[in-house]
Amino acid sequence: MSSLNNIMRGALKTTSLQKIRFKRDPGNVESNNSYEGYLLEEDGVSGTATIFVPELIDAIMNVDRDSIETITPPVESNLCKLKSAASRILVSQDMI
Secondary structure, X not given: OHHHHHHHHHHHHOXXXXXXXXXXXXXXXXXXXXXXXXXXXXXXXXOEEEEEOOOOOOOEEEEEHHHEEEOOOOOOOHHHHHHHHHHHHHHHOOOO
C-alpha cells in the first residue's frame, strides 16, 4: 500500500490542488498529530471539506473546515529566479 501512496503523492504534486495540514487523527481523539494532504472540495454552506491524506488508512475524509489549515508554498518571483540563474552563470564563468 505504501508504494501506491508514493505513486499517488507523486502525481498529486503535479496538480494544482491546495495542500493542507490536517490537525489531528480522527480515529484517535487524544492524538495531537498532524498530517499533510490535499483539499479536494469545500462546502461553504455546511463548513465541511473533503480532503485526501495519503498517510491515513481512510485517506479520503469529510471533515470540519476548522480542522484543516492551508499550506502556502514559498513564493519565488521571476526576478528572484533571474538573479539566481545569473549568479550561477557568473560563478561558473569565474566572474565573481
